[in-house]
Amino acid sequence: MIGNDFLQSVGIFKGLDENQLATVQSCCREEQHMAGTKLFEEGEPASHLYIVKKGQIDLRFDLPGRPTSEKNTISSILEFKAFGWSALVAPYKYSLSAYCTNQTCEVVKIDQQCLTKLFEENSRLGYLVLSNMARVIGKRFQKLEKLTTAAPVSMVKVIVHLATCGIVAGAREVMGALMEEMSSSNRSDIKVESSGCIGKCPTEPNVTIEIEGEDPVVYQKMDAEKMRQVFHQHVLGGQIQTDFVLN
Protein backbone atom coordinates (compact mmCIF):
# COMPACT_ATOMS: atom_id res chain seq x y z
CA MET A 1 0.00 0.00 0.00
CA ILE A 2 1.36 3.40 -0.98
CA GLY A 3 0.71 5.93 1.76
CA ASN A 4 -0.01 9.64 1.46
CA ASP A 5 3.19 10.20 3.47
CA PHE A 6 5.24 8.73 0.66
CA LEU A 7 3.42 10.62 -2.10
CA GLN A 8 3.74 13.88 -0.16
CA SER A 9 7.53 13.56 -0.29
CA VAL A 10 7.52 13.33 -4.08
CA GLY A 11 8.24 16.66 -5.80
CA ILE A 12 5.53 16.36 -8.47
CA PHE A 13 2.84 15.93 -5.78
CA LYS A 14 3.97 18.89 -3.67
CA GLY A 15 1.06 21.01 -2.44
CA LEU A 16 -1.61 18.32 -2.91
CA ASP A 17 -4.05 17.89 -0.01
CA GLU A 18 -4.89 14.55 1.64
CA ASN A 19 -7.93 13.94 -0.59
CA GLN A 20 -6.03 14.66 -3.77
CA LEU A 21 -3.19 12.37 -2.67
CA ALA A 22 -5.71 9.64 -1.86
CA THR A 23 -7.15 9.83 -5.39
CA VAL A 24 -3.64 9.63 -6.88
CA GLN A 25 -3.06 6.52 -4.72
CA SER A 26 -5.89 4.77 -6.55
CA CYS A 27 -3.81 4.88 -9.78
CA CYS A 28 -0.64 3.55 -8.11
CA ARG A 29 0.83 0.09 -7.96
CA GLU A 30 4.12 -1.07 -6.43
CA GLU A 31 6.69 -3.17 -8.25
CA GLN A 32 10.04 -4.69 -7.40
CA HIS A 33 12.83 -5.21 -9.89
CA MET A 34 16.18 -6.91 -9.74
CA ALA A 35 19.49 -5.31 -10.78
CA GLY A 36 19.79 -5.04 -14.55
CA THR A 37 16.04 -5.29 -15.24
CA LYS A 38 14.75 -2.99 -17.95
CA LEU A 39 11.56 -1.32 -16.73
CA PHE A 40 10.69 0.20 -20.08
CA GLU A 41 12.30 0.72 -23.43
CA GLU A 42 13.03 3.82 -25.45
CA GLY A 43 10.27 4.33 -28.04
CA GLU A 44 7.63 2.28 -26.18
CA PRO A 45 4.23 3.92 -25.50
CA ALA A 46 4.59 5.70 -22.16
CA SER A 47 1.78 4.02 -20.26
CA HIS A 48 3.07 4.76 -16.74
CA LEU A 49 4.70 7.47 -14.71
CA TYR A 50 7.14 6.06 -12.11
CA ILE A 51 8.53 7.05 -8.73
CA VAL A 52 11.57 5.44 -7.15
CA LYS A 53 10.70 4.10 -3.72
CA LYS A 54 13.98 2.32 -3.08
CA GLY A 55 17.19 1.94 -5.05
CA GLN A 56 18.34 3.70 -8.17
CA ILE A 57 17.04 3.76 -11.73
CA ASP A 58 19.29 4.75 -14.62
CA LEU A 59 17.80 6.31 -17.73
CA ARG A 60 19.94 5.19 -20.64
CA PHE A 61 20.05 5.35 -24.40
CA ASP A 62 20.35 1.97 -26.10
CA LEU A 63 22.89 1.30 -28.80
CA PRO A 64 22.14 -1.28 -31.53
CA GLY A 65 23.94 -4.58 -31.01
CA ARG A 66 25.56 -3.49 -27.74
CA PRO A 67 24.68 -4.43 -24.18
CA THR A 68 23.63 -1.62 -21.90
CA SER A 69 26.31 0.01 -19.79
CA GLU A 70 26.77 2.77 -17.22
CA LYS A 71 28.35 4.82 -19.98
CA ASN A 72 24.93 5.05 -21.67
CA THR A 73 23.37 6.68 -18.59
CA ILE A 74 21.91 10.14 -19.14
CA SER A 75 20.29 10.49 -15.68
CA SER A 76 20.22 8.49 -12.47
CA ILE A 77 16.96 8.70 -10.56
CA LEU A 78 17.08 8.30 -6.80
CA GLU A 79 14.46 7.74 -4.11
CA PHE A 80 11.31 9.91 -4.14
CA LYS A 81 12.05 11.15 -7.65
CA ALA A 82 9.73 10.67 -10.62
CA PHE A 83 10.69 9.38 -14.05
CA GLY A 84 8.88 8.32 -17.20
CA TRP A 85 7.06 11.65 -17.35
CA SER A 86 6.67 11.11 -21.11
CA ALA A 87 3.45 9.50 -19.87
CA LEU A 88 2.08 13.01 -19.40
CA VAL A 89 3.70 14.76 -22.35
CA ALA A 90 2.93 14.21 -26.05
CA PRO A 91 3.95 12.14 -28.05
CA TYR A 92 3.56 9.83 -24.98
CA LYS A 93 6.56 7.64 -25.82
CA TYR A 94 9.50 6.93 -23.54
CA SER A 95 12.56 8.73 -24.85
CA LEU A 96 15.11 6.61 -22.94
CA SER A 97 15.20 3.11 -21.43
CA ALA A 98 15.04 2.64 -17.64
CA TYR A 99 17.23 0.12 -15.80
CA CYS A 100 17.34 -0.93 -12.16
CA THR A 101 20.96 -0.50 -11.01
CA ASN A 102 20.67 -1.57 -7.36
CA GLN A 103 20.37 -5.13 -6.13
CA THR A 104 16.63 -4.51 -5.89
CA CYS A 105 14.62 -1.47 -6.92
CA GLU A 106 11.18 -0.67 -5.60
CA VAL A 107 9.11 1.62 -7.76
CA VAL A 108 5.61 3.06 -7.70
CA LYS A 109 3.97 2.77 -11.10
CA ILE A 110 1.18 5.25 -11.86
CA ASP A 111 -1.23 4.41 -14.66
CA GLN A 112 -1.24 7.22 -17.23
CA GLN A 113 -4.88 6.84 -18.28
CA CYS A 114 -6.06 6.73 -14.68
CA LEU A 115 -4.03 9.84 -13.80
CA THR A 116 -5.17 11.79 -16.86
CA LYS A 117 -8.79 10.94 -16.01
CA LEU A 118 -8.22 12.28 -12.48
CA PHE A 119 -6.81 15.51 -13.93
CA GLU A 120 -9.83 15.90 -16.19
CA GLU A 121 -12.22 15.35 -13.30
CA ASN A 122 -10.26 17.58 -10.95
CA SER A 123 -8.48 20.28 -12.94
CA ARG A 124 -6.93 21.81 -9.77
CA LEU A 125 -5.13 18.52 -9.18
CA GLY A 126 -4.07 18.47 -12.84
CA TYR A 127 -2.86 22.06 -12.71
CA LEU A 128 -0.82 21.47 -9.53
CA VAL A 129 0.83 18.30 -10.79
CA LEU A 130 1.65 19.74 -14.22
CA SER A 131 3.08 22.93 -12.64
CA ASN A 132 5.24 20.83 -10.33
CA MET A 133 6.31 18.73 -13.25
CA ALA A 134 7.42 21.83 -15.20
CA ARG A 135 9.61 22.71 -12.20
CA VAL A 136 11.04 19.18 -12.00
CA ILE A 137 11.84 19.15 -15.72
CA GLY A 138 13.39 22.62 -15.39
CA LYS A 139 15.71 21.41 -12.63
CA ARG A 140 16.70 18.32 -14.62
CA PHE A 141 17.30 20.48 -17.67
CA GLN A 142 19.66 22.68 -15.61
CA LYS A 143 21.44 19.65 -14.17
CA LEU A 144 21.93 18.14 -17.61
CA GLU A 145 23.18 21.42 -19.03
CA LYS A 146 25.72 21.66 -16.20
CA LEU A 147 26.77 18.06 -16.80
CA THR A 148 27.39 18.64 -20.50
CA THR A 149 29.31 21.86 -19.99
CA ALA A 150 31.35 20.74 -16.95
CA ALA A 151 34.79 19.22 -17.32
CA PRO A 152 34.65 15.44 -17.67
CA VAL A 153 34.64 13.66 -14.33
CA SER A 154 36.06 10.22 -13.58
CA MET A 155 33.71 7.29 -13.24
CA VAL A 156 32.99 6.91 -9.51
CA LYS A 157 31.23 4.03 -7.82
CA VAL A 158 30.31 3.74 -4.12
CA ILE A 159 29.51 0.20 -3.01
CA VAL A 160 27.82 -0.45 0.33
CA HIS A 161 28.19 -4.08 1.39
CA LEU A 162 24.70 -5.02 2.49
CA ALA A 163 24.98 -8.68 3.45
CA THR A 164 23.26 -9.86 6.65
CA CYS A 165 26.44 -9.27 8.69
CA GLY A 166 26.67 -5.76 7.30
CA ILE A 167 23.00 -4.99 7.95
CA VAL A 168 23.31 -6.21 11.55
CA ALA A 169 26.32 -3.92 11.99
CA GLY A 170 24.38 -0.89 10.62
CA ALA A 171 24.96 -0.92 6.83
CA ARG A 172 21.38 0.27 6.16
CA GLU A 173 22.02 3.47 8.13
CA VAL A 174 25.23 3.92 6.13
CA MET A 175 23.31 3.50 2.87
CA GLY A 176 20.65 5.96 4.11
CA ALA A 177 23.27 8.62 4.85
CA LEU A 178 24.91 8.01 1.46
CA MET A 179 21.59 8.42 -0.40
CA GLU A 180 20.91 11.67 1.45
CA GLU A 181 24.32 13.05 0.50
CA MET A 182 23.83 11.88 -3.09
CA SER A 183 20.48 13.69 -3.32
CA SER A 184 21.99 16.98 -2.29
CA SER A 185 25.25 16.60 -4.22
CA ASN A 186 23.96 17.14 -7.79
CA ARG A 187 26.39 14.40 -8.92
CA SER A 188 24.17 11.97 -10.80
CA ASP A 189 27.28 10.54 -12.47
CA ILE A 190 28.27 8.80 -9.19
CA LYS A 191 26.99 5.24 -9.07
CA VAL A 192 25.71 3.78 -5.84
CA GLU A 193 25.54 0.01 -5.57
CA SER A 194 24.88 -2.54 -2.88
CA SER A 195 26.82 -5.76 -2.74
CA GLY A 196 27.42 -8.83 -0.56
CA CYS A 197 29.91 -9.52 2.19
CA ILE A 198 33.62 -9.16 1.38
CA GLY A 199 34.50 -11.93 3.81
CA LYS A 200 35.55 -9.68 6.67
CA CYS A 201 32.45 -9.72 8.86
CA PRO A 202 34.07 -8.25 12.00
CA THR A 203 34.95 -5.09 10.03
CA GLU A 204 31.39 -4.44 8.75
CA PRO A 205 29.78 -2.18 7.70
CA ASN A 206 32.20 -1.98 4.77
CA VAL A 207 32.06 0.51 1.93
CA THR A 208 34.17 0.35 -1.23
CA ILE A 209 34.99 3.43 -3.28
CA GLU A 210 36.00 2.83 -6.89
CA ILE A 211 37.34 5.79 -8.85
CA GLU A 212 38.33 5.26 -12.48
CA GLY A 213 42.10 5.00 -12.83
CA GLU A 214 42.71 4.48 -9.08
CA ASP A 215 42.88 1.43 -6.81
CA PRO A 216 39.61 0.65 -5.00
CA VAL A 217 39.54 1.71 -1.34
CA VAL A 218 37.64 -0.36 1.23
CA TYR A 219 36.46 1.40 4.39
CA GLN A 220 35.65 -0.48 7.57
CA LYS A 221 33.37 -0.10 10.60
CA MET A 222 31.42 2.64 8.89
CA ASP A 223 28.49 4.58 10.34
CA ALA A 224 26.33 7.40 8.96
CA GLU A 225 28.71 10.13 10.10
CA LYS A 226 31.80 8.41 8.67
CA MET A 227 29.91 7.80 5.43
CA ARG A 228 29.16 11.52 5.09
CA GLN A 229 32.82 12.33 5.75
CA VAL A 230 34.05 9.78 3.19
CA PHE A 231 31.54 11.05 0.64
CA HIS A 232 32.60 14.66 0.98
CA GLN A 233 36.34 14.19 1.51
CA HIS A 234 37.10 11.17 -0.67
CA VAL A 235 34.34 10.83 -3.28
CA LEU A 236 33.93 14.55 -3.92
CA GLY A 237 37.29 15.84 -2.71
CA GLY A 238 39.66 13.02 -3.68
CA GLN A 239 41.17 12.71 -0.16
CA ILE A 240 41.25 9.13 1.11
CA GLN A 241 40.17 8.96 4.77
CA THR A 242 43.00 6.75 5.98
CA ASP A 243 41.64 6.46 9.54
CA PHE A 244 38.78 4.29 8.33
CA VAL A 245 40.56 2.34 5.59
CA LEU A 246 40.59 -1.46 5.91
CA ASN A 247 44.18 -2.59 5.68
Next chain:
Amino acid sequence: MIDNEILKTVEALKGLNDAQLTAIQKCCEKMEFNQGQRLFSEGEDSAHLWIALDGEVELRNDLPQGQTNPVEDPISFISKAELFGWSSFMPPFEYKLSAYCASQKCEVVRIEKESLVKLFENDANMGYELMSHILRVIGTHFYQFRNGIAKRWGHDIMSGW
Protein backbone atom coordinates in the same frame (compact mmCIF):
# COMPACT_ATOMS: atom_id res chain seq x y z
CA MET B 1 -6.22 46.04 -26.51
CA ILE B 2 -5.92 42.50 -27.84
CA ASP B 3 -9.02 41.09 -29.41
CA ASN B 4 -10.29 37.68 -28.27
CA GLU B 5 -10.42 36.65 -31.93
CA ILE B 6 -6.64 37.14 -32.14
CA LEU B 7 -6.03 35.17 -28.93
CA LYS B 8 -8.22 32.35 -30.30
CA THR B 9 -5.76 31.81 -33.15
CA VAL B 10 -3.00 30.92 -30.67
CA GLU B 11 -2.72 27.13 -30.47
CA ALA B 12 -2.13 27.13 -26.71
CA LEU B 13 -5.27 29.18 -26.06
CA LYS B 14 -7.64 27.33 -28.40
CA GLY B 15 -9.30 25.36 -25.62
CA LEU B 16 -10.28 28.49 -23.63
CA ASN B 17 -13.73 30.12 -23.66
CA ASP B 18 -14.48 33.82 -24.20
CA ALA B 19 -14.57 34.67 -20.48
CA GLN B 20 -11.17 33.03 -19.96
CA LEU B 21 -9.68 34.81 -22.97
CA THR B 22 -11.05 38.13 -21.70
CA ALA B 23 -9.33 37.49 -18.37
CA ILE B 24 -6.05 36.76 -20.19
CA GLN B 25 -6.42 39.96 -22.25
CA LYS B 26 -5.99 41.94 -19.03
CA CYS B 27 -2.49 40.52 -18.53
CA CYS B 28 -1.46 41.26 -22.13
CA GLU B 29 0.56 44.09 -23.55
CA LYS B 30 0.91 44.56 -27.30
CA MET B 31 4.39 45.62 -28.48
CA GLU B 32 6.13 46.34 -31.76
CA PHE B 33 9.77 45.82 -32.68
CA ASN B 34 11.88 46.63 -35.71
CA GLN B 35 14.27 44.21 -37.42
CA GLY B 36 17.27 43.39 -35.22
CA GLN B 37 15.73 44.74 -32.01
CA ARG B 38 15.94 42.48 -29.01
CA LEU B 39 12.75 41.42 -27.20
CA PHE B 40 14.58 39.78 -24.30
CA SER B 41 18.03 38.48 -23.47
CA GLU B 42 19.31 35.07 -22.52
CA GLY B 43 19.75 34.86 -18.73
CA GLU B 44 17.22 37.64 -17.97
CA ASP B 45 14.41 36.95 -15.49
CA SER B 46 11.68 35.35 -17.57
CA ALA B 47 8.79 37.41 -16.24
CA HIS B 48 6.72 37.17 -19.43
CA LEU B 49 5.28 34.66 -21.82
CA TRP B 50 5.16 35.92 -25.43
CA ILE B 51 2.97 35.45 -28.49
CA ALA B 52 4.08 36.40 -32.00
CA LEU B 53 1.22 38.16 -33.80
CA ASP B 54 2.94 39.28 -36.95
CA GLY B 55 6.44 38.97 -38.37
CA GLU B 56 9.15 36.52 -37.37
CA VAL B 57 11.02 36.29 -34.08
CA GLU B 58 14.39 34.55 -33.93
CA LEU B 59 15.48 32.75 -30.78
CA ARG B 60 19.21 32.34 -30.51
CA ASN B 61 22.08 31.73 -28.19
CA ASP B 62 24.14 34.77 -27.21
CA LEU B 63 27.26 32.88 -26.12
CA PRO B 64 30.47 34.91 -26.00
CA GLN B 65 32.45 34.98 -29.22
CA GLY B 66 34.37 31.81 -29.86
CA GLN B 67 32.31 29.75 -27.40
CA THR B 68 29.88 27.25 -28.81
CA ASN B 69 27.08 25.20 -27.37
CA PRO B 70 28.30 21.65 -26.65
CA VAL B 71 25.27 19.95 -28.19
CA GLU B 72 23.83 22.07 -30.95
CA ASP B 73 22.98 25.69 -31.55
CA PRO B 74 19.38 25.91 -30.44
CA ILE B 75 18.19 28.47 -32.95
CA SER B 76 14.56 28.61 -33.92
CA PHE B 77 12.13 30.96 -35.56
CA ILE B 78 8.74 31.84 -34.12
CA SER B 79 6.03 32.97 -36.44
CA LYS B 80 2.41 33.99 -36.22
CA ALA B 81 0.26 32.81 -33.30
CA GLU B 82 3.07 30.88 -31.62
CA LEU B 83 3.81 31.06 -27.93
CA PHE B 84 7.40 31.47 -26.69
CA GLY B 85 9.30 32.36 -23.51
CA TRP B 86 8.11 29.14 -21.83
CA SER B 87 11.12 29.20 -19.46
CA SER B 88 9.01 31.59 -17.35
CA PHE B 89 7.36 28.43 -16.00
CA MET B 90 10.44 26.43 -15.01
CA PRO B 91 13.51 27.00 -12.83
CA PRO B 92 15.73 28.96 -12.89
CA PHE B 93 12.99 31.22 -14.39
CA GLU B 94 15.44 32.83 -16.80
CA TYR B 95 15.23 33.02 -20.58
CA LYS B 96 17.36 30.27 -22.10
CA LEU B 97 17.79 32.15 -25.37
CA SER B 98 17.65 35.72 -26.61
CA ALA B 99 14.79 36.80 -28.87
CA TYR B 100 15.27 39.19 -31.81
CA CYS B 101 12.87 40.58 -34.35
CA ALA B 102 13.95 38.86 -37.60
CA SER B 103 11.48 40.46 -40.02
CA GLN B 104 11.08 44.11 -40.98
CA LYS B 105 8.50 44.56 -38.22
CA CYS B 106 7.39 42.26 -35.42
CA GLU B 107 4.13 42.56 -33.57
CA VAL B 108 4.05 40.60 -30.33
CA VAL B 109 2.00 40.23 -27.17
CA ARG B 110 3.71 40.10 -23.81
CA ILE B 111 1.78 38.28 -21.03
CA GLU B 112 2.83 38.92 -17.47
CA LYS B 113 3.60 35.56 -15.87
CA GLU B 114 2.66 36.52 -12.30
CA SER B 115 -0.80 37.74 -13.38
CA LEU B 116 -1.27 34.61 -15.46
CA VAL B 117 -0.43 32.36 -12.49
CA LYS B 118 -2.99 34.26 -10.38
CA LEU B 119 -5.59 33.57 -13.07
CA PHE B 120 -4.65 29.89 -13.07
CA GLU B 121 -5.05 29.72 -9.31
CA ASN B 122 -8.56 31.15 -9.55
CA ASP B 123 -9.53 29.12 -12.60
CA ALA B 124 -7.89 25.71 -12.45
CA ASN B 125 -9.52 24.65 -15.75
CA MET B 126 -7.63 27.40 -17.50
CA GLY B 127 -4.47 26.54 -15.56
CA TYR B 128 -4.68 22.87 -16.49
CA GLU B 129 -5.39 23.64 -20.15
CA LEU B 130 -2.48 26.04 -20.50
CA MET B 131 -0.03 24.10 -18.34
CA SER B 132 -0.69 21.01 -20.52
CA HIS B 133 0.42 23.03 -23.52
CA ILE B 134 3.39 24.63 -21.77
CA LEU B 135 4.54 21.26 -20.45
CA ARG B 136 4.37 19.85 -23.97
CA VAL B 137 6.63 22.65 -25.23
CA ILE B 138 9.04 22.30 -22.29
CA GLY B 139 9.04 18.51 -22.70
CA THR B 140 9.80 18.74 -26.42
CA HIS B 141 12.78 21.03 -25.79
CA PHE B 142 14.05 18.77 -23.02
CA TYR B 143 13.74 15.68 -25.28
CA GLN B 144 15.61 17.43 -28.06
CA PHE B 145 18.39 18.49 -25.70
CA ARG B 146 18.65 15.02 -24.17
CA ASN B 147 18.57 13.32 -27.57
CA GLY B 148 21.41 15.57 -28.69
CA ILE B 149 23.49 14.40 -25.73
CA ALA B 150 22.56 10.75 -26.27
CA LYS B 151 23.57 10.99 -29.95
CA ARG B 152 26.90 12.58 -29.08
CA TRP B 153 27.73 10.13 -26.29
CA GLY B 154 26.47 7.19 -28.38
CA HIS B 155 28.72 8.24 -31.22
CA ASP B 156 31.69 8.46 -28.83
CA ILE B 157 30.98 4.95 -27.48
CA MET B 158 30.52 3.43 -30.95
CA SER B 159 33.76 5.07 -32.07
CA GLY B 160 35.52 3.61 -29.03
CA TRP B 161 36.54 7.01 -27.64
